[in-house]
Amino acid sequence: MQSPKLRVRSLFCALLVLLLAAWAPACLAESAATSALNSDKGVLSAKAPVGYVGSSACVSCHPSESKAWSASQHSKSMSVATPATVRADFAGQKIENAGSHGRFFREDGQFKVETEGADGKLETFTVSHTFGLEPLQQYLVTFSDGRVQVLPWAWDTRPKEEGGQRWFHVYGDQPIPAGDILHWTGRQQNWNYMCAECHSTALHKNYDAASNSYHTTFSEISIGCESCHGAGAGHLAWAKDPARKADKLKGFSDAVPQRPLADWTSDPATGSPAKGVARPQGDVVELCARCHARRGTISEDWKPGRELAQTHMSSLLQRGLFEADGQMRDEVFNDQAFKQSLMYAKGVTCVDCHDPHSGKLKAEGGEICSQCHDKQKFADVKHAGHVATASSPDCVSCHMPVRTYMVVDPRHDHSFRIPRPDLTQKIGTPNACNDCHKDKSAQWAADAVEKWHGPVRKGLQIYGEAFKLAREGDPDARDRLIAFANNLDTPAVARGTAVLELSAFPSAAVTEAVRQRLKDPDPMVRVAAVRNIAMQPPEERLTRLDGLIADPVLAVRLEVGRALSGLQLDRLPPAQAAALEKLFAESEKTMRLEEDRPEGRANLATFFMGRQLYEQAEVELLAGLRLDPKASELSVNLADLYRGTGRDALAVETLQKSLALAPDNAAAHHALGLALVRQKKYTEALDQFSQATKLAPDDARFAYVYGVALKSLKKSEESRKVFLEALALHPYDPSLLNALLSDALAAGDVDAAAPLAKRLAAVRPDDEQIARLAAKLSGH
Template sequence: MSFRPLIGACFSALAVGFLSAAVLAWSSGLSAQRPPPSLGPGGIGALTNTAPAGYVGSATCAGCHATETKAWLTSQHAHAMSRAEPQTVLGNFDDIRIAHRGSSARFFRDGPRFMVETEGADGKTATFEITDTFGIHPLQQYLVTFPDGRRQALPFAYDTRSSAEGGQRWFHLYPDQAIPPSDALYWTGAQQNWNFMCAECHSTALRKNYDPASNRFDTRFSEISVGCESCHGPARGHLDWTRGTRAPSAPNKGFASVAALRPPADWTIDPATGNPSHGASRPAGDVVETCARCHARRGIFSEDWRPGQPLTQTHLPTFLSEGLFEADGMMQDEVFNDHSFKQSLMYARGVTCGDCHEPHSAKLRAPGSAVCGQCHQTEKFVSQAHTGHTPGPKAPDCISCHMPARTYMVVDKRHDHSFRIPRPDLSVRLGTRNACTDCHTDKSAQWAASAIEHWHGPERKGFQNWGGAFHDARLGDPAARDALIRLATTPATPAIVRATAVAELRGFPSIATDAALQKALADPDPLVRIAAVESAAGLPFDIRWRRLAPLLTDPVAGVRIEVANQLAEQPLAQLPPIDRDRLSAAFKEYEAAQRLNADRPEGRSNLGVFLLRQGDVAGAEAEFRAGLKLGAGFPALAVNLADLYRFTGREREAQDVLREAIKTDPDAAAPRHALALALIRQKRYDEALAELQRAYELSPDNARFAYVYAVALQSLGRVQDSVTVIDKALGRSPNDADLLTLALNAALRSGNAARARDVVSKLLLLRPDDAEIARLAAQLR
């Protein structure tokens, strides 16, 4: 099991303060509802008495950096989180009631306290004190602190926009969903937990401090909101440097580390193109990596972040995965800005976040599209020859065409930062969105594609050219293999795209694929190396060891941790001292990463599987059981624990775990599938078939469930029913090799040579190096 299931610390449920809504949506920092506050004891910028060593607080920084502090006080960073007080609460608490799909809330005051009356964890109405505000514009959420240290976000938020914009109202964050207390999205559930989901990016120098033994949090921070040291790191050494108690020659002016500085950039515009003639080199660990810490969809495995290091030293970014991103890489789910920006030609040319956004206020360096005019010739790009629209107040601008927006959390409009050329022609082929029909909602993608061809000719331009490869890969189309290999092995391809291509290639085994994956192990970008290490899963262990052991000394922790995961079966005692020490250190890093996330079922599941592969059955069982206590509705944990019981001959306990999981979540397919396999081992075929059928019905897109169900039908003599299931499953997964193999066998048994030739030709495309398939194809010609 990959380390990657820890991804998800940035779900949409609590994302208002991840501040990744590309500051383009922020019109005036704090908005006109509150004046910028001043620094003061116990207030904004104040150092808490639980701050880690080395932190001094933004109020201290203000003594020498008054200009930067003044700008920061107007930013959303400074107000990402605050204690619930009259000067920070923007919502209407004048005994306001709101209802939503069977739930309700009443917001009122109890003297100085802000209160809510709503359903609690047991579904019964109770009264709770609101302890903290969360975010400021365009909405503000509210947190309730529980005795076990958990801070939970309420499902009702306040729209802080003006009345003219539709704001100044309470609303539910999931308007189309009824969320019962058993759901992880319920406000007291795991997905609404501030300590894990949000705290790192809403506070400074956060230490989660989860105690697994008591299942309690003692979460602490140096500042309640996002202060200077969130980006610059602890400033005690710098303060000593300014006071002369540290040598004037101390590196980084006393800071332990700093973000790498880009060399001076030349953005001189080429009159012929209207674009800058030159780019700039991008040093490793530059300011973009600092921003990425909170402006990326990622999981955390270490709290020891410092500026100047790659994000993968402490966090694991997701790939451009299906469900999170469109096939062409545009944002789909709430993924924030980093992944989009790193796909852009601007990033490739050396542009940083600070070129467009003033880093302390987070405001644009020029209003609206004027910010683009810093580097691009405005007159050329506002012309009708470029846009196809008559210039004027209602004409589309750079942002509307090259940064199409999506709205999250009901009211939060965010712009895609990949700065792509609109490609409605790709929408026709791939089903992706495009900026043209986002505006012309009554028109088709083909209409828009034809219009652009009329304006600019038949040749389509654009830096982002990977949509077709990822679209085909998601369909399992073998035609994707060569395109993915080109993406994975071309240095000029953005690293996030190379990493995604490597991850996708695992579904297309071949000699050429294997060569590309081996090459990726030496890629200069750590995320690509991580993807390549993950791709080694399933290889014979001796090959895995030979390929991955050299990466035990990789300079990036994220790589070493994934190597440890892939080599978990290796007994340390069998290794020579140097290899033993390196692998032991990596094992410790992996285990520490999972224990940091011991408050999550995913973390417990990861660690349990890791321990089981190392032969620690008792330790694995303890982790699986602890994980189920954290989230009884987490099907993967139940299946893992059941497999452990089966492995140790405890079939009855395995069934009990699976039946309890089904009882908790009747619509979870995986426990039913696993229960069916247990029943088959007991030769209780009728019961097993019923569970296999139900798993298939609950998850019809799961090709594996369909395959096993079809095999079971075939084994029980229901051949035609089996063929029907195979055909339906191939309609959803037309390139699944296992289903195609079943279809081939069925065609051969029935004497349908034409069908057999068709199927074997598809298998040969999927497995071009399989000699047995090649031999069969030759026989059928």
């Protein structure tokens, strides 16, 4: 679902750090206040969905909750730009940064910004909205087509003595030229898609594909009561009708299930609670995860009390987003981190630490932990390694390390992990000890931890070494990944990651492990298993996935629909074909929610190509390229479609046009090389393969094809050099190993062949022929 650069949305969706309530308030007071789309805080928009009443309707019955909410960042997550809401200095300041220009001033009562537009030329834009509050405030510009874009200049709202009260560029010193998808006018800075759902209430994107325009609506401009409680009209009616007092939902159509009463009494022996509590499905953590997770939207039909996977597709612990051990790397909004923690496993929820209406912590610093943990025991130097003073690190310092995003916004990792400087040595992941002791080595920190706590490292997050091996393609990861996948005590987000990583290590044991995970209680683990199986032949996919066609969770069904799109329905029994037709219709509808995005169009095209609906696939790819002509991945897919339908010349033309716009796209060079080979233009093809290999050395496939092409043209030495250089970067790639093994055997070079065969046998453990060859060569 997500493009490779989607991770950067954290740079402008930065305010989702507070939490709202998990239970319904006692009653709502009716209010007739409505306004236009650009409504004030708490006031119902004229275009609100039926059943919504606005946060202003809550005040008379819930004054304390309303007062707390009014002071929260949620209530100020978005506002119309007025002197009362704008915190920045628009008195004519100018700033230059990374080749970008900004001038901020007032004119005719409006807030103006002079900066580079979509064509790179200076232009003046009117600020329509503010975005967020602390420690920075961003500003939005609304265009005539309904597109709302996030300006690159933000105001540091911190006090001046802390370095604040200044304008800064959200990308720091990184130049973002006009035309780049990260430029403020580009698709990665589009509020309607990237940020709106989590900064307003009851949002509907309302993208019109025919006119490429937005008609986005919401019930409230900011995050209001109904963002978490759902539409309140029924509750308002309940409050007025004494006859309905027995209604357990108090007039709401849905509600977050309440957790059973928890006993967090600490065990004197450990200083931590001995007991846990059962976690109800769709609990408050799932409610908060709607905005505090790294995820994509698959349905706007959200209701409290549902699992997140009914409306959103969450990321797993993917490389680029998370460190190998699960620590946050890019901005991931807390959910996936928290779900790795022992606290989550024991039943702790967001509102155990955060007040649900104000969003504030219930106590400051490490004091928040003493709600459940024995303060004296954990403050002792035997545990902390530091004598307790005012300047000593506390629980938060060591167990919730900080990363700073958007230049000025520090975020705590919510996985509550034990510091592991020993893993810094082994796999290069960061650790909290060296975050403070930057002048010391990881070895020094690891030795110190061992003196305090002995040689055995504890903790729930013990999968870092396995994931590191997996990211390197090392087959030694296989058994470790299988063990984590099969262990239901492994956090589900890590279990799903293990299943996904196993895609690179096919074997009979992996097949069985994945089959078991199709029945996993966590929907995202099932999603990971479906993605793994999607790499198998279509008929085999159907055999394995037939039982999930009617899975109760939308995210799983969507993934199954994609995986089975290549099946020919006329060859199936009528009942099974009908079930798949229904699934395919639902899958297409779900994917159309992202048809304002080139990657969304690419997903639709892939879906249609699987169904052999080539004309519809072509329509989607062309539509995606109209959205962004530089989206080279769509050009590559379109060229492949043309090739598959006998239009080779058009394929070449498409790729050449794409490279004229985006000359550094390796995939387009590679695809053009393949197209030129089909036209027997071998010299030109070699040049394209060479370019692809140089531009993307991390893609072993490009180097392999380049090496094969060289060899086919009798350039054996050059071919071998390409294979060897690529193998140094990808030591376990089976295609490279097989190519070099074949060369060594052909040359009778047993010394070169033996280690290659041994490594290939480890990569392909079920290949008996390779195993016999490896054994034979090793004994030579």
